Amino acid sequence: MNPADIKNIFWDVDGVLADLNHAYFHFLTGHPNYRDRYAGLKWEQLPEVLPIVPEYGALELKTHPELGKEMDRDFCADQDFFRNRPLYPKVIETLKRLNARGYRQFTMSATFDVAAKTAYLNDILAPVTDFLVIECVRHGEFMHDTAKVDRLRECYEKYALDPGETMLVDDRIYNQHAAIDSGAHPVRLRCEFTTDLPDELAWIPEFGDVEAVADWLLGEDR
Secondary structure, three states: HHHHHHHHEEOOOOOOOOHHHHHHHHHHHHOOOOOOOOOOOOOHHHHOOOOOOOOOOOOOHHHHHOOHHHHHHHHHHHHHHHHOOEEOOOOHHHHHHHOOOOEEEEOEEEOOHHHHHHHHHHHHHHHHHOOOOOOOEEEHHHHHHHOOHHHHHHHHHHHOHHHHEEEEEEHHHHHHHHHHHHEEEEEEEEOOOOOOOOOOOOOOOOEEEEHHHHHHOOOOEE
C-alpha cells in the first residue's frame, strides 16, 4: 500500500480510538457478578482471565472459558461499565489533524447494541463529530460473520468512496480480513495485549497509536 493513495479512513473504536482493556479491567473487578471472583486482579493478568483467541488477537470477554456469554451480556447491559472506555491520548488532536489535511474519516465499530454504541460514540467523540461520520454495525456470530465487510461495502456506495483509496484501522486480526475482503487496505493498531499477526498477514502495517498512523500517512516524523 502506498500511503499517498489513501483518502478515506475507517477507524475501529475499541482498541484503536478507545481503551476497551480499561473497561474490561474495571468490569471484572467492579461488577457485582464478578468483583468477588476477581478481587485483587492485576492489570497484567487480564490475558490470563480472557485468553486471546489467535484469530482475534486481542482481549475479548467472550473468550472467557466458562462465563464468556454471561460476561458479554452483563457488560453490554450496564452502561456504567459499557461506556467506561476512555479515548487513548491524542485521538481528538490526530483526527483533527487528518481532517485539516483533507481525509474523510469514519468510525466502523461492531456491537450488539447499535443504539447504545452510537450514543456513546457521539458523546465521547463530540469534539470531532462535525466531520467524523459515526458508523456502527451489529455483529453476528463471534468472528464468523460478514457484518463489517457488508457494512464497509454499504458505506463505499453510500458515501461514494473508492475502496482502493480507503483503509480500515483495526486491532483485531479477523477484521484485517474484513478490510481485504471489502477491497480496502488493512492497517493494524497494536494496543496493549494484542498478539502478533499470522505469517500470511505479516505484510500489514502495524502502529502503536493513532498519532503514528497519521505520521505515516502524512510522511511526517514525530
